[in-house]
Amino acid sequence: MTxxxxxxxxxxxxxxxxxxxxxxxxxxxxxSTTMYGVGDDAAVLDPGGQMILISTDxxxxxIHFSLVYTPLKHLGYKSVVVNLSDIYAMNAEPTQVTVSIGxxxxxxxxxxxxxxxxxxxxxxxxxxxxxxxxxxxxLTGLNISxxxxxxxxxxxxxxxxxxxxxxxxxxxxxLGGAYMGLQLLERERKLFEEEMAAQKSLEGHEFIIARQLxxxxxGDIIKLFKEHDIKPTAMIDLxxxxxxxxxxxxxxxxxxxxxxxxxxxxxxxxxxMAEEFKIEPLIAALNGGEDYELLFTIAPDDYEKVQAIQDxxxxxxxxxxxxxxxxxxxxxxxxxxxxxGWKHME
Amino acid sequence: MTxxxxxxxxxxxxxxxxxxxxxxxxxxxxxSTTMYGVGDDAAVLDPGGQMILISTDxxxxxIHFSLVYTPLKHLGYKSVVVNLSDIYAMNAEPTQVTVSIGxxxxxxxxxxxxxxxxxxxxxxxxxxxxxxxxxxxxLTGLNISxxxxxxxxxxxxxxxxxxxxxxxxxxxxxLGGAYMGLQLLERERKLFEEEMAAQKSLEGHEFIIARQLxxxxxGDIIKLFKEHDIKPTAMIDLxxxxxxxxxxxxxxxxxxxxxxxxxxxxxxxxxxMAEEFKIEPLIAALNGGEDYELLFTIAPDDYEKVQAIQDxxxxxxxxxxxxxxxxxxxxxxxxxxxxxGWKHME
Numbered sequence: 001m002t003x004x005x006x007x008x009x010x011x012x013x014x015x016x017x018x019x020x021x022x023x024x025x026x027x028x029x030x031x032s033t034t035m036y037g038v039g040d041d042a043a044v045l046d047p048g049g050q051m052i053l054i055s056t057d058x059x060x061x062x063i064h065f066s067l068v069y070t071p072l073k074h075l076g077y078k079s080v081v082v083n084l085s086d087i088y089a090m091n092a093e094p095t096q097v098t099v100s101i102g103x104x105x106x107x108x109x110x111x112x113x114x115x116x117x118x119x120x121x122x123x124x125x126x127x128x129x130x131x132x133x134x135x136x137x138x139l140t141g142l143n144i145s146x147x148x149x150x151x152x153x154x155x156x157x158x159x160x161x162x163x164x165x166x167x168x169x170x171x172x173x174x175l176g177g178a179y180m181g182l183q184l185l186e187r188e189r190k191l192f193e194e195e196m197a198a199q200k201s202l203e204g205h206e207f208i209i210a211r212q213l214x215x216x217x218x219g220d221i222i223k224l225f226k227e228h229d230i231k232p233t234a235m236i237d238l239x240x241x242x243x244x245x246x247x248x249x250x251x252x253x254x255x256x257x258x259x260x261x262x263x264x265x266x267x268x269x270x271x272x273m274a275e276e277f278k279i280e281p282l283i284a285a286l287n288g289g290e291d292y293e294l295l296f297t298i299a300p301d302d303y304e305k306v307q308a309i310q311d312x313x314x315x316x317x318x319x320x321x322x323x324x325x326x327x328x329x330x331x332x333x334x335x336x337x338x339x340x341g342w343k344h345m346e
Numbered sequence: 347m348t349x350x351x352x353x354x355x356x357x358x359x360x361x362x363x364x365x366x367x368x369x370x371x372x373x374x375x376x377x378s379t380t381m382y383g384v385g386d387d388a389a390v391l392d393p394g395g396q397m398i399l400i401s402t403d404x405x406x407x408x409i410h411f412s413l414v415y416t417p418l419k420h421l422g423y424k425s426v427v428v429n430l431s432d433i434y435a436m437n438a439e440p441t442q443v444t445v446s447i448g449x450x451x452x453x454x455x456x457x458x459x460x461x462x463x464x465x466x467x468x469x470x471x472x473x474x475x476x477x478x479x480x481x482x483x484x485l486t487g488l489n490i491s492x493x494x495x496x497x498x499x500x501x502x503x504x505x506x507x508x509x510x511x512x513x514x515x516x517x518x519x520x521l522g523g524a525y526m527g528l529q530l531l532e533r534e535r536k537l538f539e540e541e542m543a544a545q546k547s548l549e550g551h552e553f554i555i556a557r558q559l560x561x562x563x564x565g566d567i568i569k570l571f572k573e574h575d576i577k578p579t580a581m582i583d584l585x586x587x588x589x590x591x592x593x594x595x596x597x598x599x600x601x602x603x604x605x606x607x608x609x610x611x612x613x614x615x616x617x618x619m620a621e622e623f624k625i626e627p628l629i630a631a632l633n634g635g636e637d638y639e640l641l642f643t644i645a646p647d648d649y650e651k652v653q654a655i656q657d658x659x660x661x662x663x664x665x666x667x668x669x670x671x672x673x674x675x676x677x678x679x680x681x682x683x684x685x686x687g688w689k690h691m692e
Contacts, residue, residue, distance in 0.1 A: 011483075023458060024462075026466075027476055030470070030474065033441055034442055034477055045477070048395035050395075054391060056479060057446065060482065062485045063483055100402050102406045107357065108355050109356075109357055109360065109365070109368065113369065116369045123376070131389035133366075133388040135369075136362070136410070141485070147493040151393050233663070258438060331546060
């Protein structure tokens, strides 16, 4: 493989999205049932009847999670939830999951039972069925692959690309908590490894730790959309961070955006921990990933309807692309939103 | 995780199938669209209209493949094909795949392009669409997860469990070739690593090497079933070896089986290499995996129809469970068929 004299391009020069685009650039659709392939939160298939959605994630120990501070049950739960979130982000309903694992010999049956207990708990909580998977050994660590299937009526589907100029940009919940939880857990891990000291400084920080270790997918928001007769014009779930994910939407729509610093929801616990780490809380909210909140746009006419949903904030609006992608500070200054690199690749 | 005082059961004591059974024992179906979950080649969903099938595999470097002798393009091709095989084994048609990869920093863009070229080639050959996936880095090696979606009419589906006593046991193609190809490639790898010598003794062994590195899924047989108006009563694809996979069928059906040594198809090239390795060719056919041929049963009345398919052999018949699972030698002696352990776990 490496003996041939050939060009060798470092993957990190492309970033994750550049890499996917490059590898899938020349794909042609062969099947009439393939409605939408690579490029959104989930693929959409139309086999007749309801639309079928499919999304998949690969989670690798040491890259996506550390077992030093992640209980296996939480890991199982989170592995399912982050995939369900992709289906909700299409305004669809997850219905089934498959889970494959590769485990090294340091794991015992009881470890895997803990992991599966988390998976089953997530399946029960979100009313989805575990329908398959694959189990093998691995040379090192725990490898997890989760695929989720969902359904939706065609007219209910929301893609990343549907927003128009002047549409309002909304976000559910609060942002940056999962990132600050990760910072805290990583700090404690290092202290623990250096001093073999017990982890005590986690006490009192349950909120941000739960945001990191046991995130929830916002199926409740999707339900509220139906109840309030709201159909977002574009939507994505916040896995990479507000900046990166909002830029996915603006790019897909061929538009720009303005969001307002003082409108971005940040929990007090997140703010406090950010200050302790000397991180600007807004930066944690913009660039911290894994909140699994929904970021979506609505037509201006739906302003009243969305105001009625308690856990949703309007944080800005879509603009003509010539206005750029900007964060407006309270003092009236504006900065350009920037996508984060492929954090796992650096 | 390992600090608690708790029971620790070594996974290898359960084997792959024991492990899956243990982990999924208490699963209850929540969704009305889940027709069939864990326990066959693929899960079956019924969202209205056609049945949707889903199957998934996790392939890990050093466990499932060695890049010393596996070209990345072949690996991409095989990763897709082995999943398609699971859908064909349900008498269904694969329609879409998703591919996720985790890659360490030793891989460059050109490596991944080679890998994706193999994936795309398989997609074209089998008329399926690549509709999604996930790309991330890994700490070590190449991690691949493939999920395949298929469709079938409900009345066409074939499970492992449908055979009756006296049904004929059939197999497509020939067996043991992939296993002997692997033995040859592994021998050359060891020679290469010990002596840094060029690989020359692979010449003339293209057949078994291709069986290992570039297997094909038997969609052609599924088509022939339709043309000849055959519906197998039970079916599985040969990934673990004839013994193990036939025992999956007999167990699912609550039956026994008799197969005949002189009926088991083994190619001359496979036989020759087995003799070179001082392996009984029949043992390679029974216990060697990865042939991705179809093993199926038909009603005795379909004998004539199946005789008309050139690349299918009748190798035995289903019996009452009290007759056991037996291989009948030419001299009239019988030996019990035995499942192989979890080879990746030992």
